Amino acid sequence: MGGTWLPPALTQMAREADTLFYVMLAVVTVFFVIVEVLLVTFLIRYRRSRQRQVGVAVHGNNKLEVVWTLIPAVILVLMGAFGVKYVYAVQNPPANSYVVHVTGHEWFWEVEYPNGVKVQNDFAIPAGVPVLFDITSQDVIHGFYIPAVRLQQDAVPGHLTQFYVTADPKDIGQTLPVPCDQFCGQGHPTMVGSMKVLSQADFDAWLQQQKEKSQ
């Protein structure tokens, strides 16, 4: 069923993010099951009865305290460390990136290409090339979010935020939603753009066509 789980991943980076998600989800699910099973077991097993009127007189156990402090601490820090590489990978776009400027407006996305062409909401990117979005806003804060690539950055007036996307050639022809996810007023829920993945040739043609349209 659509709308129930992670949407198909568009990029290699998105698949890495999903791997991180599944690893962390597995770890917390193990702990979740342990806690719920212990909870329900104890509630049933130690229910008050004629024979069982008071609990055992135990006040604590220092060894146990150390164990259940250290184990979660180590696992949590490892989970954090596991994601550090990915953070730097997202932060450092390849030098040869194709730079596209994104500006949030009330209430549409304006996307500007290096040749000066500007389009609103519905834009295209070439597959196989790292495309770097330079994101800012004209008015209030917006959120530039592409669920299919598992990335977002706020569009903040006076700031430039960035992320890059390298679409797989196998996804050519796909169109993906680009919702604004930082509340920006009445047009917030309808501020949904779309990103079309094209082959380099089709993209060049599309860009040329947009240029002619605007003249």
Place this chain on the structure above:
Amino acid sequence: METVLQRPRRSFLRDWVFTVDHKKIGIMYGVTALFFFLIGGLFALLVRTELLTPDGRFVSVQTYNEFYTMHASIMVFAVIIPILTGAFGNYLVPLQIGARDMAFPRMNALSYWLYLIGGLVLFSSMFFGMPDAGWTSYPPYSIQSEGPGIDLWVTSIHLVGLSSILGSINFIVTIHRMRAPGLTYNRLPLFTWSMMVTAFMQLFATPALAGAVTTLLTDRHWHTVFYTASAGGDPMMYQHLFWFYSHPAVYIMILPAFGIISEVIPVFARKPIFGYHAIAYSSVAIGFLGFFVWAHHMFVAGMQLSAGIPFMISSLIIAVPTSVKIFNWLATLWGGAVAYEVPLMFAALGFIGSFIIGGFSGVLIAAVPLDLHLHDTYFIVAHIHYVLFGGSVMCVMAGLYYWFPKVTGRMYNNKLGHLSFWLYFIGTQITFFPMHFVGLAGMPRRYALYAPEFQFWNDVSTVGAYILGAATLIVIFNLAWSAVYGKEAAANPWGARTLEWQTSSPPPAHNFDKIPVVTENPYGPYDKPEGEPGLSPA
């Protein structure tokens, strides 16, 4: 010899409006917060009703924005914080430490009246124009937003914030100076422990919020440019100030709740609390670490991504003291003699069973790589509701039922109590669990209109919300009806050993005929419960 005793003059005005008795102030906080709970809940139901269909047939987008803003603002500022610190804190702390009142009774009354007025100011925006920028009220949108809504919102925050600061000073002084003889910090009841840490957090964090909303107000009306980028201001500054308060505020809303759990579980398990020191000091650890995680709300807000890494690590680490508490509560149940009374059901199955889901989703979104996807989606909405509803509200319910016989001298209706528990427990899962799904799929929050593929789970959530609404009405009816018609309760119906149970129910105005002398830790071993009314041995 003849003594002429003049009976004190009594009237509603004298008894309640001019009262400085911490118990009455606590009750007034509680009743007021429950009133706002109904209003905030009503807004939640309006929000959920709008989300029944993807195309927004019920109200306009603008109205929807106002509804969710009112829902969150009322619940955070007028319900959860005041009911935990104002109602439970005020009523219980002096009793638990064997004092006759708070250190500054008149200031205590002032705190309540500031809170009431602050809450009413927010409430009044229903008639003058409601705020529409969310409970976070980020500029520049909140500067641009027209009408008196945001101004009333700021005024309300100022009033309840001042109330919080005064209250926190009162708690710190009271707990530090007014403990009964022999009541060392190592014998302090765990609810009072949690209130002390909470008070310190309120004292240090609230001024940041005051700064944030005050500058917002001057930007709106007096041409300052704190948050106007084109004039050299920076909208991100607001977010830093806001979250420097509002992340600790999450712990302000959960630490006293943890305190309630630590009182309820040992009493009904008839077993000393496991790891008293670990539970007490983990609150201190949370209070301290809570000030070093705020930027996890801002990973995608324009900070350098790698600057998020230290905040990611601190946010993961803060899960440790919380999990220590969970393990100790579980260990308290182990080997106990657990009575399935309503407070225990809310505390064990209701709270532990639901809250951990919010804890675990918190671990996921603390990781920068996952937050890059999940930030500002329904996954966050699921998380915060598992923490504040599955966590704080479940504890509030546990506490309301647990201390009800103490406060009123009467017992609640047990059948209705159990019914409300099961409706709450099931309603919570039906309402909030599906939000994880649509969040993972990329549904942004604060959307009055949404893509049709998200409708199914939204409808499920809405059904759950109606169940929670019904359950809340049952709780309120039960408490109100039983306060007048309930069976009379003994002074200590649960056989608890903390000091508030060692006086009559309800306690006399001066709390204790003789100030008690404390010689041991208040968590057992417990006596056999036989012959104690209210406990039903199975």
